[in-house]
Amino acid sequence: MKKQQRQEDIVKTLRASREPVSGTALSEIFEVSRQSIVQDIALLKAAHYNIISTNKGYIIVDPPPREKIFKVYHSHEEIGDELYTIVDAGGFVKDVFIIHEIYGKIQVNLFLATRADVDAFVAGLEEKKTSPLMKLTDKFHYHTVEAVSDSILRGVEKSLQEKGYLITTG
Template sequence: MKKLLGDERRNYILELLRQEGKAITGTELAKRSNVSRQVIVNDMALLKAKNEPIIATSQGYLYLSSNADTTIFEREIASYHTTAQAEDELNILVDAGVTVKNVTIVHPVYGYLTASIMVSSRYDVQQFIQKIKETDSNFLMDLTEGAHLHVISADSEEKLDQAVEQLSKKGYLLSINE
Protein backbone atom coordinates (compact mmCIF):
# COMPACT_ATOMS: atom_id res chain seq x y z
CA MET A 1 0.00 0.00 0.00
CA LYS A 2 1.26 3.47 -0.80
CA LYS A 3 1.83 6.03 1.91
CA LEU A 4 -1.26 8.20 2.33
CA LEU A 5 -0.65 11.91 2.70
CA GLY A 6 -2.38 14.69 4.69
CA ASP A 7 -6.10 15.17 4.12
CA GLU A 8 -6.38 11.95 2.11
CA ARG A 9 -5.02 9.97 5.09
CA ARG A 10 -7.22 11.77 7.62
CA ASN A 11 -10.32 11.14 5.47
CA TYR A 12 -9.31 7.48 5.19
CA ILE A 13 -8.90 7.27 8.98
CA LEU A 14 -12.29 8.89 9.57
CA GLU A 15 -13.93 6.43 7.19
CA LEU A 16 -12.23 3.46 8.91
CA LEU A 17 -13.35 4.62 12.35
CA ARG A 18 -16.93 5.20 11.16
CA GLN A 19 -17.16 1.82 9.41
CA GLU A 20 -15.59 -0.23 12.21
CA GLY A 21 -17.88 1.20 14.87
CA LYS A 22 -15.37 0.15 17.52
CA ALA A 23 -12.03 1.37 18.81
CA ILE A 24 -8.97 0.96 16.59
CA THR A 25 -5.47 1.32 18.02
CA GLY A 26 -3.08 3.96 16.76
CA THR A 27 -0.69 1.19 15.78
CA GLU A 28 -3.35 -0.47 13.62
CA LEU A 29 -4.31 2.84 11.98
CA ALA A 30 -0.62 3.54 11.31
CA LYS A 31 -0.20 0.13 9.70
CA ARG A 32 -3.27 0.58 7.49
CA SER A 33 -2.16 4.09 6.47
CA ASN A 34 1.50 3.14 6.00
CA VAL A 35 2.73 5.87 8.38
CA SER A 36 4.16 6.00 11.89
CA ARG A 37 2.04 5.89 15.03
CA GLN A 38 3.18 9.44 15.85
CA VAL A 39 1.69 10.66 12.55
CA ILE A 40 -1.61 9.09 13.62
CA VAL A 41 -1.42 10.86 17.02
CA ASN A 42 -0.93 14.16 15.18
CA ASP A 43 -3.78 13.35 12.77
CA MET A 44 -6.11 12.67 15.70
CA ALA A 45 -5.26 16.04 17.21
CA LEU A 46 -6.05 17.74 13.88
CA LEU A 47 -9.31 15.83 13.47
CA LYS A 48 -10.42 16.69 17.01
CA ALA A 49 -9.56 20.33 16.35
CA LYS A 50 -12.02 20.13 13.42
CA ASN A 51 -14.65 18.93 15.93
CA GLU A 52 -14.71 15.34 14.70
CA PRO A 53 -16.25 13.22 17.50
CA ILE A 54 -13.19 11.04 18.10
CA ILE A 55 -12.05 9.99 21.53
CA ALA A 56 -9.01 8.09 22.69
CA THR A 57 -9.85 5.09 24.86
CA SER A 58 -7.75 2.39 26.41
CA GLN A 59 -8.74 0.19 23.43
CA GLY A 60 -7.80 2.77 20.79
CA TYR A 61 -9.50 5.60 18.92
CA LEU A 62 -13.27 5.59 18.70
CA TYR A 63 -15.61 7.58 16.47
CA LEU A 64 -18.70 8.62 18.42
CA SER A 65 -21.49 8.47 15.90
CA SER A 66 -24.69 10.17 16.92
CA ASN A 67 -27.66 7.98 16.31
CA ALA A 68 -30.64 10.33 16.23
CA ASP A 69 -33.13 7.47 16.68
CA THR A 70 -31.66 6.35 20.01
CA THR A 71 -32.07 8.34 23.19
CA ILE A 72 -29.11 7.97 25.51
CA PHE A 73 -29.42 8.67 29.21
CA GLU A 74 -26.40 9.69 31.27
CA ARG A 75 -25.67 9.92 34.95
CA GLU A 76 -22.62 10.84 37.00
CA ILE A 77 -21.96 8.60 39.98
CA ALA A 78 -19.48 8.91 42.83
CA SER A 79 -17.64 5.71 43.70
CA TYR A 80 -15.27 4.65 46.41
CA HIS A 81 -13.47 1.31 46.57
CA THR A 82 -10.05 -0.30 46.51
CA THR A 83 -7.90 -0.84 43.44
CA ALA A 84 -8.54 -4.58 43.76
CA GLN A 85 -12.30 -3.91 43.41
CA ALA A 86 -12.03 -1.80 40.22
CA GLU A 87 -12.66 -4.68 37.84
CA ASP A 88 -15.68 -5.82 39.89
CA GLU A 89 -17.12 -2.29 39.83
CA LEU A 90 -16.75 -2.02 36.05
CA ASN A 91 -18.23 -5.50 35.50
CA ILE A 92 -21.25 -4.61 37.66
CA LEU A 93 -21.83 -1.53 35.51
CA VAL A 94 -21.50 -3.23 32.12
CA ASP A 95 -23.57 -6.21 33.31
CA ALA A 96 -26.40 -3.75 33.99
CA GLY A 97 -26.23 -2.70 30.34
CA VAL A 98 -24.44 0.62 30.76
CA THR A 99 -21.34 2.11 29.20
CA VAL A 100 -18.74 3.57 31.53
CA LYS A 101 -17.66 6.63 29.59
CA ASN A 102 -14.95 8.01 31.83
CA VAL A 103 -13.39 8.34 35.25
CA THR A 104 -12.80 11.65 37.02
CA ILE A 105 -10.97 12.46 40.21
CA VAL A 106 -10.75 15.74 42.09
CA HIS A 107 -7.05 16.22 42.74
CA PRO A 108 -5.99 18.66 45.48
CA VAL A 109 -3.48 20.40 43.16
CA TYR A 110 -4.68 19.80 39.59
CA GLY A 111 -8.44 19.94 40.17
CA TYR A 112 -10.64 17.75 38.00
CA LEU A 113 -8.73 15.09 36.03
CA THR A 114 -10.79 13.03 33.60
CA ALA A 115 -9.81 10.05 31.47
CA SER A 116 -11.92 8.29 28.87
CA ILE A 117 -12.66 4.62 29.55
CA MET A 118 -15.54 3.71 27.18
CA VAL A 119 -16.19 0.15 28.34
CA SER A 120 -19.54 -1.52 27.62
CA SER A 121 -18.87 -5.24 27.99
CA ARG A 122 -16.92 -7.66 30.14
CA TYR A 123 -14.49 -8.06 27.25
CA ASP A 124 -13.87 -4.29 27.22
CA VAL A 125 -13.35 -4.35 30.99
CA GLN A 126 -10.91 -7.26 30.69
CA GLN A 127 -8.95 -5.40 27.99
CA PHE A 128 -8.88 -2.21 30.08
CA ILE A 129 -7.66 -4.01 33.22
CA GLN A 130 -5.09 -5.97 31.20
CA LYS A 131 -3.71 -2.74 29.71
CA ILE A 132 -3.40 -1.21 33.20
CA LYS A 133 -1.43 -4.27 34.34
CA GLU A 134 0.72 -4.59 31.21
CA THR A 135 1.80 -0.96 31.37
CA ASP A 136 2.27 -1.06 35.14
CA SER A 137 -0.03 1.96 35.35
CA ASN A 138 -2.04 3.18 38.29
CA PHE A 139 -5.74 3.89 38.37
CA LEU A 140 -6.61 7.58 38.71
CA MET A 141 -8.48 6.73 41.92
CA ASP A 142 -5.15 5.75 43.49
CA LEU A 143 -4.42 9.49 43.67
CA THR A 144 -7.54 10.05 45.79
CA GLU A 145 -7.41 6.89 47.92
CA GLY A 146 -10.27 5.29 46.01
CA ALA A 147 -12.71 8.18 45.50
CA HIS A 148 -13.70 8.87 41.90
CA LEU A 149 -16.57 9.74 39.58
CA HIS A 150 -17.88 7.96 36.49
CA VAL A 151 -20.19 9.15 33.78
CA ILE A 152 -22.32 6.18 32.80
CA SER A 153 -24.75 6.00 29.90
CA ALA A 154 -27.46 3.63 28.74
CA ASP A 155 -30.50 3.51 26.49
CA SER A 156 -32.86 3.60 29.49
CA GLU A 157 -33.09 5.17 32.94
CA GLU A 158 -33.92 1.70 34.29
CA LYS A 159 -30.49 0.37 33.33
CA LEU A 160 -28.84 3.32 35.06
CA ASP A 161 -31.01 2.71 38.15
CA GLN A 162 -30.11 -1.00 38.11
CA ALA A 163 -26.41 -0.20 37.88
CA VAL A 164 -26.57 2.25 40.79
CA GLU A 165 -28.57 -0.22 42.87
CA GLN A 166 -26.02 -2.99 42.29
CA LEU A 167 -23.09 -0.69 43.17
CA SER A 168 -24.92 0.41 46.30
CA LYS A 169 -25.43 -3.21 47.40
CA LYS A 170 -21.68 -3.79 47.06
CA GLY A 171 -20.90 -0.64 49.03
CA TYR A 172 -19.09 0.99 46.09
CA LEU A 173 -21.06 4.23 46.04
CA LEU A 174 -19.74 7.25 47.87
CA SER A 175 -22.37 8.59 50.21
CA ILE A 176 -22.79 12.22 51.17
CA ASN A 177 -21.91 11.38 54.78
CA GLU A 178 -18.40 10.10 53.95
Template sequence: MTGKERRDYILTELMESDTPISASNFAKRLQVSRQVIVNDVALLRANNHVIEATNKGYIIRQSAMVERVLKMQHTDADIEKELNTIVDLGGYVKDIFVYHKAYHIVHAPLNIASRLDVKKYLDNLKCGKSISLMTVTSGYHYHTICAETDERLDEIQEALSKLGYLAKLQEYEPVEF
Protein backbone atom coordinates (compact mmCIF):
# COMPACT_ATOMS: atom_id res chain seq x y z
CA MET A 1 0.00 0.00 0.00
CA THR A 2 1.39 3.41 -0.93
CA GLY A 3 1.46 6.36 1.45
CA LYS A 4 -1.33 8.05 -0.50
CA GLU A 5 -3.49 4.92 -0.37
CA ARG A 6 -2.86 4.66 3.38
CA ARG A 7 -3.81 8.32 3.95
CA ASP A 8 -6.94 7.88 1.81
CA TYR A 9 -7.88 4.86 3.92
CA ILE A 10 -7.32 6.81 7.17
CA LEU A 11 -9.39 9.73 5.90
CA THR A 12 -12.25 7.48 4.75
CA GLU A 13 -12.32 5.58 8.04
CA LEU A 14 -12.36 8.81 10.06
CA MET A 15 -15.13 10.30 7.93
CA GLU A 16 -17.27 7.19 8.40
CA SER A 17 -16.66 6.84 12.14
CA ASP A 18 -18.68 8.49 14.91
CA THR A 19 -16.03 7.59 17.48
CA PRO A 20 -12.30 8.38 17.66
CA ILE A 21 -9.82 5.92 16.16
CA SER A 22 -6.39 5.68 17.76
CA ALA A 23 -3.10 5.79 15.88
CA SER A 24 -2.30 2.36 17.37
CA ASN A 25 -5.54 0.97 15.97
CA PHE A 26 -4.73 2.30 12.50
CA ALA A 27 -1.15 1.02 12.80
CA LYS A 28 -2.36 -2.49 13.61
CA ARG A 29 -4.89 -2.48 10.75
CA LEU A 30 -2.38 -1.17 8.22
CA GLN A 31 0.64 -3.09 9.56
CA VAL A 32 2.81 0.00 9.99
CA SER A 33 4.21 1.77 13.03
CA ARG A 34 2.18 4.20 15.12
CA GLN A 35 4.62 6.95 14.10
CA VAL A 36 3.81 6.37 10.41
CA ILE A 37 0.14 7.00 11.24
CA VAL A 38 0.98 10.15 13.22
CA ASN A 39 2.96 11.42 10.22
CA ASP A 40 0.12 10.52 7.84
CA VAL A 41 -2.37 12.47 9.97
CA ALA A 42 0.01 15.45 9.97
CA LEU A 43 0.12 15.32 6.16
CA LEU A 44 -3.67 15.12 5.98
CA ARG A 45 -3.93 18.17 8.24
CA ALA A 46 -1.41 20.01 6.07
CA ASN A 47 -3.83 19.37 3.20
CA ASN A 48 -6.59 21.16 5.13
CA HIS A 49 -8.41 18.14 6.57
CA VAL A 50 -9.81 19.03 9.99
CA ILE A 51 -8.71 16.05 12.06
CA GLU A 52 -8.86 16.45 15.82
CA ALA A 53 -6.66 14.55 18.25
CA THR A 54 -8.50 13.45 21.37
CA ASN A 55 -7.36 11.32 24.29
CA LYS A 56 -9.13 8.38 22.61
CA GLY A 57 -7.81 8.91 19.09
CA TYR A 58 -8.43 10.91 15.94
CA ILE A 59 -11.84 12.14 14.83
CA ILE A 60 -13.36 14.33 12.15
CA ARG A 61 -16.33 16.31 13.35
CA GLN A 62 -19.18 15.87 10.90
CA SER A 63 -20.90 19.19 11.54
CA ALA A 64 -20.26 21.96 9.08
CA MET A 65 -17.63 24.41 10.23
CA VAL A 66 -17.74 28.16 9.77
CA GLU A 67 -14.58 30.19 9.51
CA ARG A 68 -13.38 33.72 10.08
CA VAL A 69 -10.09 35.49 9.43
CA LEU A 70 -8.77 37.44 12.42
CA LYS A 71 -5.90 39.90 12.33
CA MET A 72 -3.66 39.48 15.35
CA GLN A 73 -0.70 41.31 16.89
CA HIS A 74 1.38 40.12 19.82
CA THR A 75 4.84 38.83 20.70
CA ASP A 76 6.28 35.33 20.42
CA ALA A 77 5.78 35.01 24.18
CA ASP A 78 2.01 35.21 23.60
CA ILE A 79 1.74 32.48 20.94
CA GLU A 80 0.89 29.69 23.38
CA LYS A 81 -1.79 31.73 25.17
CA GLU A 82 -3.30 32.87 21.85
CA LEU A 83 -3.55 29.36 20.39
CA ASN A 84 -4.70 27.71 23.64
CA THR A 85 -7.43 30.36 24.00
CA ILE A 86 -8.72 29.47 20.54
CA VAL A 87 -8.71 25.68 20.98
CA ASP A 88 -10.03 25.86 24.56
CA LEU A 89 -13.09 27.68 23.23
CA GLY A 90 -13.70 25.03 20.56
CA GLY A 91 -11.87 26.68 17.70
CA TYR A 92 -9.58 25.20 15.09
CA VAL A 93 -6.63 27.23 13.78
CA LYS A 94 -6.54 26.44 10.09
CA ASP A 95 -3.59 28.59 9.07
CA ILE A 96 -1.38 31.60 9.61
CA PHE A 97 -0.50 34.23 7.04
CA VAL A 98 1.13 37.62 6.95
CA TYR A 99 0.80 40.54 4.59
CA HIS A 100 4.27 41.82 3.81
CA LYS A 101 4.65 44.98 1.75
CA ALA A 102 7.48 43.46 -0.31
CA TYR A 103 6.53 39.77 -0.37
CA HIS A 104 2.74 40.24 -0.26
CA ILE A 105 0.89 37.31 1.32
CA VAL A 106 3.01 34.57 2.90
CA HIS A 107 0.86 31.64 4.06
CA ALA A 108 1.33 28.41 6.01
CA PRO A 109 -1.18 25.78 7.17
CA LEU A 110 -1.27 25.13 10.94
CA ASN A 111 -4.16 22.70 11.55
CA ILE A 112 -4.20 23.19 15.31
CA ALA A 113 -7.22 21.66 17.07
CA SER A 114 -5.97 20.86 20.59
CA ARG A 115 -3.50 21.83 23.29
CA LEU A 116 -1.37 18.89 22.16
CA ASP A 117 -1.22 20.40 18.67
CA VAL A 118 -0.22 23.74 20.24
CA LYS A 119 2.58 22.02 22.17
CA LYS A 120 3.85 20.23 19.06
CA TYR A 121 3.80 23.49 17.09
CA LEU A 122 5.76 25.32 19.78
CA ASP A 123 8.23 22.44 20.12
CA ASN A 124 8.84 22.59 16.36
CA LEU A 125 9.54 26.32 16.59
CA LYS A 126 11.95 25.81 19.49
CA CYS A 127 13.92 22.88 18.08
CA GLY A 128 15.28 24.56 14.97
CA LYS A 129 16.64 27.78 13.65
CA SER A 130 13.21 28.80 12.39
CA ILE A 131 11.26 31.76 13.69
CA SER A 132 7.54 32.31 13.77
CA LEU A 133 6.08 33.74 10.57
CA MET A 134 4.61 36.72 12.43
CA THR A 135 8.12 37.86 13.34
CA VAL A 136 8.69 39.19 9.81
CA THR A 137 5.83 41.66 10.30
CA SER A 138 6.52 42.80 13.88
CA GLY A 139 3.97 40.42 15.35
CA TYR A 140 1.13 41.24 12.95
CA HIS A 141 -0.44 38.15 11.41
CA TYR A 142 -3.75 36.56 10.47
CA HIS A 143 -5.35 33.27 11.37
CA THR A 144 -8.26 31.53 9.70
CA ILE A 145 -10.24 30.23 12.67
CA CYS A 146 -12.89 27.53 12.25
CA ALA A 147 -15.66 26.60 14.68
CA GLU A 148 -19.05 24.91 14.69
CA THR A 149 -21.05 28.16 14.85
CA ASP A 150 -20.70 31.89 14.30
CA GLU A 151 -21.54 32.34 17.98
CA ARG A 152 -18.52 30.22 18.92
CA LEU A 153 -16.35 32.36 16.62
CA ASP A 154 -17.77 35.46 18.35
CA GLU A 155 -16.72 34.02 21.74
CA ILE A 156 -13.22 33.32 20.45
CA GLN A 157 -12.93 36.78 18.94
CA GLU A 158 -14.13 38.41 22.17
CA ALA A 159 -11.64 36.42 24.28
CA LEU A 160 -8.77 37.36 21.96
CA SER A 161 -9.87 40.99 22.07
CA LYS A 162 -9.87 40.96 25.88
CA LEU A 163 -6.31 39.62 25.78
CA GLY A 164 -5.36 42.54 23.53
CA TYR A 165 -4.36 40.30 20.61
CA LEU A 166 -6.71 41.62 17.90
CA ALA A 167 -5.35 44.26 15.53
CA LYS A 168 -7.08 46.81 13.31
CA LEU A 169 -7.21 46.10 9.59
CA GLN A 170 -5.43 48.73 7.48
CA GLU A 171 -6.80 49.97 4.14
CA TYR A 172 -3.93 48.50 2.11
CA GLU A 173 -4.44 44.96 3.44
CA PRO A 174 -6.14 42.65 0.94
CA VAL A 175 -8.09 40.71 3.54
CA GLU A 176 -11.81 40.80 4.16
CA PHE A 177 -13.25 39.96 7.56
Protein backbone atom coordinates (compact mmCIF):
# COMPACT_ATOMS: atom_id res chain seq x y z
CA MET A 1 0.00 0.00 0.00
CA LYS A 2 1.33 3.40 -0.93
CA LYS A 3 1.89 6.01 1.76
CA GLN A 4 -0.76 8.44 0.44
CA GLN A 5 -3.41 5.70 0.28
CA ARG A 6 -2.48 4.54 3.79
CA GLN A 7 -2.85 8.08 5.12
CA GLU A 8 -6.28 8.41 3.48
CA ASP A 9 -7.26 5.08 5.03
CA ILE A 10 -5.96 6.19 8.45
CA VAL A 11 -8.25 9.23 8.27
CA LYS A 12 -11.20 7.01 7.29
CA THR A 13 -10.40 4.61 10.14
CA LEU A 14 -10.23 7.42 12.70
CA ARG A 15 -13.47 8.97 11.43
CA ALA A 16 -15.26 5.62 11.58
CA SER A 17 -14.20 4.88 15.16
CA ARG A 18 -16.19 6.08 18.15
CA GLU A 19 -13.16 5.53 20.40
CA PRO A 20 -9.48 6.49 20.15
CA VAL A 21 -7.45 4.16 17.92
CA SER A 22 -4.00 3.30 19.22
CA GLY A 23 -0.89 3.62 17.09
CA THR A 24 -0.27 -0.09 17.67
CA ALA A 25 -3.74 -0.95 16.34
CA LEU A 26 -3.18 1.25 13.29
CA SER A 27 0.21 -0.34 12.65
CA GLU A 28 -1.41 -3.79 12.76
CA ILE A 29 -4.28 -2.75 10.48
CA PHE A 30 -1.95 -1.28 7.87
CA GLU A 31 0.91 -3.74 8.40
CA VAL A 32 3.56 -1.07 8.96
CA SER A 33 5.72 -0.11 11.90
CA ARG A 34 4.44 2.04 14.74
CA GLN A 35 7.01 4.65 13.67
CA SER A 36 5.45 4.78 10.19
CA ILE A 37 2.09 5.52 11.79
CA VAL A 38 3.64 8.30 13.92
CA GLN A 39 5.12 9.82 10.74
CA ASP A 40 1.80 9.49 8.89
CA ILE A 41 -0.05 11.20 11.75
CA ALA A 42 2.50 14.05 11.74
CA LEU A 43 2.04 14.52 7.98
CA LEU A 44 -1.75 14.43 8.31
CA LYS A 45 -1.60 17.08 11.05
CA ALA A 46 0.60 19.19 8.78
CA ALA A 47 -2.08 18.78 6.09
CA HIS A 48 -4.54 20.38 8.54
CA TYR A 49 -6.32 17.26 9.79
CA ASN A 50 -7.33 17.88 13.38
CA ILE A 51 -5.91 14.66 14.87
CA ILE A 52 -5.50 14.59 18.63
CA SER A 53 -3.19 12.18 20.46
CA THR A 54 -4.63 10.86 23.72
CA ASN A 55 -3.30 8.31 26.19
CA LYS A 56 -5.65 5.76 24.56
CA GLY A 57 -4.82 6.56 20.95
CA TYR A 58 -5.65 8.94 18.14
CA ILE A 59 -8.96 10.67 17.44
CA ILE A 60 -9.93 13.00 14.65
CA VAL A 61 -12.07 16.03 15.31
CA ASP A 62 -13.64 17.35 12.15
CA PRO A 63 -15.10 20.83 12.02
CA PRO A 64 -18.51 21.09 10.41
CA PRO A 65 -17.98 20.84 6.66
CA ARG A 66 -18.29 23.84 4.38
CA GLU A 67 -20.17 23.35 1.15
CA LYS A 68 -20.28 24.96 -2.28
CA ILE A 69 -22.04 24.16 -5.52
CA PHE A 70 -19.95 24.27 -8.69
CA LYS A 71 -21.45 24.44 -12.18
CA VAL A 72 -19.18 22.54 -14.54
CA TYR A 73 -18.87 21.45 -18.16
CA HIS A 74 -16.61 18.86 -19.79
CA SER A 75 -16.56 15.85 -22.08
CA HIS A 76 -17.41 12.29 -21.07
CA GLU A 77 -13.72 11.39 -21.29
CA GLU A 78 -12.86 14.10 -18.75
CA ILE A 79 -15.16 12.84 -15.96
CA GLY A 80 -12.32 11.17 -14.06
CA ASP A 81 -9.99 14.14 -14.39
CA GLU A 82 -12.68 16.58 -13.23
CA LEU A 83 -13.39 14.47 -10.14
CA TYR A 84 -9.66 13.94 -9.45
CA THR A 85 -9.28 17.72 -9.61
CA ILE A 86 -11.83 18.12 -6.83
CA VAL A 87 -10.56 15.37 -4.50
CA ASP A 88 -6.89 16.23 -5.10
CA ALA A 89 -7.64 19.78 -3.91
CA GLY A 90 -9.15 18.35 -0.71
CA GLY A 91 -12.81 18.44 -1.68
CA PHE A 92 -15.44 15.77 -1.02
CA VAL A 93 -17.82 15.29 -3.96
CA LYS A 94 -21.18 14.96 -2.26
CA ASP A 95 -23.37 14.70 -5.36
CA VAL A 96 -23.98 15.48 -8.99
CA PHE A 97 -27.15 17.10 -10.26
CA ILE A 98 -28.64 18.66 -13.34
CA ILE A 99 -31.49 21.05 -13.95
CA HIS A 100 -33.55 19.48 -16.71
CA GLU A 101 -35.94 21.70 -18.66
CA ILE A 102 -38.81 19.21 -18.28
CA TYR A 103 -38.01 17.08 -15.20
CA GLY A 104 -36.44 19.79 -13.05
CA LYS A 105 -33.64 18.89 -10.67
CA ILE A 106 -32.27 15.36 -10.94
CA GLN A 107 -29.73 14.59 -8.23
CA VAL A 108 -27.57 11.57 -7.38
CA ASN A 109 -25.36 11.16 -4.30
CA LEU A 110 -21.73 10.32 -5.14
CA PHE A 111 -19.74 10.55 -1.87
CA LEU A 112 -16.27 10.63 -3.48
CA ALA A 113 -13.35 11.50 -1.20
CA THR A 114 -10.32 9.86 -2.82
CA ARG A 115 -8.87 8.92 -6.19
CA ALA A 116 -9.82 5.32 -5.44
CA ASP A 117 -13.45 6.42 -4.99
CA VAL A 118 -13.28 8.27 -8.32
CA ASP A 119 -11.72 5.24 -10.04
CA ALA A 120 -14.52 3.00 -8.74
CA PHE A 121 -17.18 5.47 -9.91
CA VAL A 122 -15.70 5.84 -13.39
CA ALA A 123 -15.24 2.06 -13.68
CA GLY A 124 -18.90 1.62 -12.71
CA LEU A 125 -19.96 3.98 -15.50
CA GLU A 126 -17.87 2.03 -17.99
CA GLU A 127 -18.84 -1.47 -16.79
CA LYS A 128 -22.54 -0.76 -16.78
CA LYS A 129 -22.29 1.32 -19.96
CA THR A 130 -24.31 3.99 -18.17
CA SER A 131 -24.69 7.53 -19.44
CA PRO A 132 -23.83 10.22 -16.93
CA LEU A 133 -26.50 12.80 -16.03
CA MET A 134 -24.61 15.50 -17.91
CA LYS A 135 -25.63 13.82 -21.16
CA LEU A 136 -29.19 15.08 -20.58
CA THR A 137 -28.08 18.72 -20.40
CA ASP A 138 -25.42 18.95 -23.11
CA LYS A 139 -22.58 18.29 -20.59
CA PHE A 140 -23.61 21.01 -18.11
CA HIS A 141 -24.01 19.78 -14.54
CA TYR A 142 -23.41 20.69 -10.91
CA HIS A 143 -21.49 19.19 -8.00
CA THR A 144 -22.04 19.90 -4.35
CA VAL A 145 -18.56 19.83 -2.83
CA GLU A 146 -17.79 19.74 0.88
CA ALA A 147 -14.52 20.66 2.56
CA VAL A 148 -13.29 21.34 6.07
CA SER A 149 -12.47 24.96 5.23
CA ASP A 150 -13.38 27.78 2.90
CA SER A 151 -9.77 27.92 1.71
CA ILE A 152 -10.02 24.34 0.44
CA LEU A 153 -13.22 25.22 -1.42
CA ARG A 154 -11.41 28.19 -2.97
CA GLY A 155 -8.62 25.80 -4.02
CA VAL A 156 -11.17 23.46 -5.62
CA GLU A 157 -12.70 26.39 -7.46
CA LYS A 158 -9.31 27.63 -8.68
CA SER A 159 -8.29 24.14 -9.86
CA LEU A 160 -11.56 23.62 -11.75
CA GLN A 161 -11.20 27.05 -13.32
CA GLU A 162 -7.59 26.42 -14.38
CA LYS A 163 -8.65 23.23 -16.15
CA GLY A 164 -11.53 24.98 -17.90
CA TYR A 165 -14.25 22.91 -16.24
CA LEU A 166 -15.84 25.65 -14.15
CA ILE A 167 -18.73 27.69 -15.52
CA THR A 168 -18.85 31.07 -13.85
CA THR A 169 -22.15 32.87 -13.59
CA GLY A 170 -22.97 36.53 -13.29
